[in-house]
Amino acid sequence: MLEWLDPLLLARWQFGLTTLYHFLFVPLTIGMVVLVAILQTAWVRTGKLKYLHLTRLFGKIFLINFAMGVVTGIVQEFQFGMNWSDYSRFVGDVFGAPLAMEGLLAFFLEATMIGLWIFGWDKLPAKLHLATIWMLAISTTLSAYFILAANAFMQNPVGFAINEERGRAELTDIVAVLTNPVALAQFPHTIFAATMFAAVVMVAVAAFHLSRGQHIDEMRTALRFGLITNIVCFAGVALTGDQLSLIMVETQPMKMAAAEALYTTTAGASFSIFTWGTPDGSSELFSIRIPYVLSFLSTQDFMGTVEGINDLQAQYQSEFGPGDYTPIIWVTYWSFRWMIGLGALAALISVVGLWLTRGGRTPQQNWVWKVAIWSAPLPLVASLVGWIFTEMGRQPWIVFGLMKTEDGVSPGVTGFEVLLSLVAFTLIYGALAVVEFKLIVKAAVEGPKDWDKYDADEDGGTVDPRSLATVY
């Protein structure tokens, strides 16, 4: 068989691509629903129309995005069985439970509430309608929690016992699975990061309209709201990221060593911001280093000892038998840095933006707005490379210490079948990404409409207000 028609390789590419693609939509969904819920609360409490306009506008952007999140999410669930059936057989007893919980507790609620929110504007009393978006926000967040708990099991398996006779991991403690320290740290980290992206999207939309001098009142509100949210959430991301790296050192020391390309166990290790040389770190020409910082990040002690890749490799070989237990170092090294760097840059831009717009000031220079618009993808890219780091840093394991990725792939699926699905998903996802991006840009550029005048159509006649309940 041709080497590139290897089901394992193709299945890994498919999982990586479809997961990252799914995660293009997840942050905006998770983050935006909360921001829209806050705006709608402001509208219901103050009765100021600008809040209604903003709720409608960003609600529309949220909805365009939501549809994609739902349909690409089903692929994720099916994929475990389709491409990773041996993995599913091995961990299904443990791993399936949080997925079923997500479905029964969160997903049903989410899907119900979104229908009520979209179609309920005129059918439900204002406060009840407001409650639907908050329920939507809660269920979306809850859904993220269960998924992260499932992922945490792959990073740091807990609450299980191996049943030798059946050759599988069996659940012994659901509370341990749901309070996995990795999940507890990963969850706020992910939520804050998602809200950062939603916030900068709001900033970008506001900047676009402010640069054209339109919808000033609404858009100044949106701009400041987005900037402050982004800065607050960055603080949250940084603090929880710090927690996460401490847990990572405990549970997956190899991942931390790979993040820094630290080959030898070192006390008082420095953190390199930039390295010029062979990317695997084996020979270094030039680097900018902050002394002791890696030790502090890993142990909260500037002189703490950080285990190196070579020592861990030797340790794992004696524990798990011969084999290569290192992830691809250049991937982990650079993804870790890009994650931190891009996230920090987004926050820095917001701080400058807040200062430039202080006390009712409006910057006149066009480049200010351009920066605000074009910096919108920064937190999203940071999230994506963060996931690349988390998942690639776990390799060669699919469940750390229990099962290798190569042992999880479906035995009955041919390379051709996986190739077919990889190509099909790439094509349909690619086409949809273009459509989705255009639609969001279109909605953003159109800006807020005069929803308070919705009962007068273009000819001056009136439309039945109930018609708003039929949105398709």
Add this chain to the structure above:
Amino acid sequence: MDLALLWFGIVGFLFIGYFVLDGFDFGVGMSMPFLAKDDTDKRLLINTIGPVWDLNETWLIVAGASLFAAFPYWYATLFDGFYLALLLILLALIARGVSFEYRRLGKSPRWKAWFDGMIVVGSAVPALLWGVAFANIVQGVAIDETGTYTGSLFDLLNVYAILGGLTTLLLFFTHGVQFVALKTEGEMRERAHALAKRSGLLTIVVAAAFLVWTAVQHLDVAHLPLIVALAGGAAVALIGSWLANAGGHERWAFGLMATTIALAVGTILAAMYPNVMPSTTDPAFSLTIENASSSAYTLQIMTWLAVFSMPLVLAYQGWTYWVFRKRLTRDLIPADAH
């Protein structure tokens, strides 16, 4: 209480819920070319399922996740084995879902025609393939001792399975058309009545053939009377649904069709029992309720979860349908979507 058997029932219930609910969404999507005369008609049809299609599709996600959690081996063998069929279903569901959302956002007829086509195909493909998949499960497929399917896509396309696929296709089609009759007023309602009358006859013939064949395949099993009772109940409900539609009793027609679908899936589940994936290679390789299920502890946790959540789920989903209970008419469709 045997928890694995209970979960066979719960997973069955979730799939029944999925087929009853998303079934009429598929039917509305497939019937667009037959029922709609202009763009307003099409939008009227899409809006009948507008607030609920996403919710209905969620039943599949929950059914799939419950299958994974309660019967990991069944989930693994089914999804690995029926790879290409499931791939087609996934692509169709993606196409259908985004088309509902995106068709309204462009104005040109070409844009709309493109998404209309995707709605029809995206509804018909799953409606057909779910039947093919379940017919194959009940009939048994080539499974080796590791629980791996050793056949190909073409082995899945046998006569019995295709008949199963046509059965679900037609059941969902008529179900959707009857839903339109229930949810609209005026000319559209009349058109739906007439179409359901015609498609209903074909549905009765095909579904009866499939149910009889299913029963005949299981003549030697001990609980044949249960299978026959469920299949007979499905047939009676189906004929009752047709008569109710002909008599203009829309609620009865729709309710009896939902009953038909539930009993037909029930027939399949009963015919499977005690297997979940019978092996045609060697009965010893069959996946059964016992050997494919999760551990007792996992099933216990899941049972608490289901006991706690299902009443809530049914209550708030019922409430949604109540909120959107009013019939839709053409004049409620605004001239241009926002």
